[in-house]
Amino acid sequence: xxxxxxxxxxxxxxxxxxxxxxxxxxxxxxxxxxxxxxxxxxxxxxxxxxxxxxxxxxxxxxxxxxxxxxxxxxxxxxxxxxxxxxxxxxxxxxxxxxxxxxxxxxxxxxxxxxxxxxxxxxxxxxxxxxxxxxxxxxxxxxxxxxxxxxxxxxxxxxxxxxxxxxxxxxxxxxxxxxxxxxxxxxxxxxxxxxxxxxxxxxxxxxxxxxxxxxxxxxxxxxxxxxxxxxxxxxxxxxxxxxxxxxxxxxxxxxxxxxxxxxxxxxxxxxxxxxxxxxxxxxxxxxxxxxxxxxxxxxxxxxxxxxxxxxxxxxxxxxxxxxxxxxxxxxxxxxxxxxxxxxxxxxxxxxxxxxxxxxxxxxxxxxxxxxxxxxxxxxxxxxxxxxxxxxxxxxxxxxxxxxxxxxxxxxxxxxxxxxxxxxxxxxxxxxxxxxxxxxxxxxxxxxxxx
Numbered sequence: 001x002x003x004x005x006x007x008x009x010x011x012x013x014x015x016x017x018x019x020x021x022x023x024x025x026x027x028x029x030x031x032x033x034x035x036x037x038x039x040x041x042x043x044x045x046x047x048x049x050x051x052x053x054x055x056x057x058x059x060x061x062x063x064x065x066x067x068x069x070x071x072x073x074x075x076x077x078x079x080x081x082x083x084x085x086x087x088x089x090x091x092x093x094x095x096x097x098x099x100x101x102x103x104x105x106x107x108x109x110x111x112x113x114x115x116x117x118x119x120x121x122x123x124x125x126x127x128x129x130x131x132x133x134x135x136x137x138x139x140x141x142x143x144x145x146x147x148x149x150x151x152x153x154x155x156x157x158x159x160x161x162x163x164x165x166x167x168x169x170x171x172x173x174x175x176x177x178x179x180x181x182x183x184x185x186x187x188x189x190x191x192x193x194x195x196x197x198x199x200x201x202x203x204x205x206x207x208x209x210x211x212x213x214x215x216x217x218x219x220x221x222x223x224x225x226x227x228x229x230x231x232x233x234x235x236x237x238x239x240x241x242x243x244x245x246x247x248x249x250x251x252x253x254x255x256x257x258x259x260x261x262x263x264x265x266x267x268x269x270x271x272x273x274x275x276x277x278x279x280x281x282x283x284x285x286x287x288x289x290x291x292x293x294x295x296x297x298x299x300x301x302x303x304x305x306x307x308x309x310x311x312x313x314x315x316x317x318x319x320x321x322x323x324x325x326x327x328x329x330x331x332x333x334x335x336x337x338x339x340x341x342x343x344x345x346x347x348x349x350x351x352x353x354x355x356x357x358x359x360x361x362x363x364x365x366x367x368x369x370x371x372x373x374x375x376x377x378x379x380x381x382x383x384x385x386x387x388x389x390x391x392x393x394x395x396x397x398x399x400x401x402x403x404x405x406x407x408x409x410x411x412x413x414x415x416x417x418x419x420x421x422x423x424x425x426x427x428x429x430x431x432x433x434x435x436x437x438x439x440x441x442x443x444x445x446x447x448x449x
Contacts, residue, residue, distance in 0.1 A: 337368030
């Protein structure tokens with residue numbers, strides 16, 4: 001992904017305030033890093049944590065012996081709760097066995113709790129609460145945590161039952177997202193839209209004006225119910241660029257609220273591990289949003305990304321700061337940037353992501369995804385780790401792990417999860433167990449591969 005959009009420069013007073021904020025952010029980040037270092041799996045003196053995605057219990061021992069300390073485990077909501085309130089105890093037993101095997105191997109476990117794998121009964125029970133776009137297309141592959149309080153209630157019940165059966169405290173970290181891949185965007189455009197853009201704010205609760213008990217209390221009402229992207233009038237009057245901007249601000253704030261709601265749920269359950277918000281790609285850039293707003297969110301080159309709310313320069317700052325909340329760039333070595341998979345530079349710190357000049361944005365567009373997201377994370381005061389994008393996104397090649405290691409080290413990431421565990425064993429170029437062990441050893445002793 002790529003992207004985002006700014007609306008003006010800072011005054012002298014706001015620049016002065018930014019320096020004060022920057023000093024505070026540095027202190028906060030230092031404190032958070034200190035906390036997370038203490039919470040790192042294995043030796044607390046290790047510089048980074050390492051693991052794999054889709055970790056197999058069969059290879060857990062070999063992974064641990066080569067320097068990995070974190071396993072990834074997926075829970076599927078549809079398998080856990082095949083009927084409302086009915087827990088599949090056979091599946092629970094399988095999850096417990098898998099968890100025990102990882103822990104017996106000496107690995108800490110990062111879990112995806114499967115909100116992006118909802119049971120079929122959910123959409124059947126709440127057919128009007130599914131994500132719905134401006135053309136009426138519905139998306140049921142992930143639950144509408146953004147606009148439906150009923151869906152949030154069901155998720156709350158699921159998480160409570162999962163905690164009772166498995167114990168969320170057994171997991172070192174939990175993954176947080178909103179879309180069908182469990183990441184921090186809206187769902188992709190509906191196929192009926194031709195892949196252009198789907199704005200998922202047209203279900204009954206998103207469109208309700210004023211108070212609506214079916215909409216989460218933390219999500220304000222739609223400022224312009226009935227208006228659709230691309231329309232230049234509203235109730236017979238001209239619809240201004242300022243009004244378009246206000247509508248879009250509401251749209252992305254609602255998306256961030258779904259993430260903040262999840263972090264509050266885990267906190268309420270007494271969970272004290274890391275909460276990892278997954279950031280896919282780089283998103284769109286400030287001028288892309290400016291262009292889209294002037295076009296009333298109609299057809300523009302980046303309409304698909306904009307409709308997904310993938311302007312991370314805007315949305316990351318809407319995530320509530322909590323001691324355990326951390327970002328994850330899921331786009332290391334994704335082939336982005338010029339040169340390809342480029343690394344962070346000290347001068348990047350002078351870039352203010354939400355107030356780019358034309359020249360600065362042109363340079364930022366040449367950055368790799370993780371370089372851009374790392375800069376936003378630092379600007380907003382978040383600690384960040386990373387995952388390789390995976391060979392299904394960008395083919396692996398000899399030296400790919402070295403490139404990922406350089407991105408990790410230069411961008412100040414706290415650790416790396418490699419996609420995928422089976423790629424360490426199946427002959428994938430540049431992705432062997434030996435390659436990973438070599439990279440881990442070098443990074444842990446302070447060297448750059």
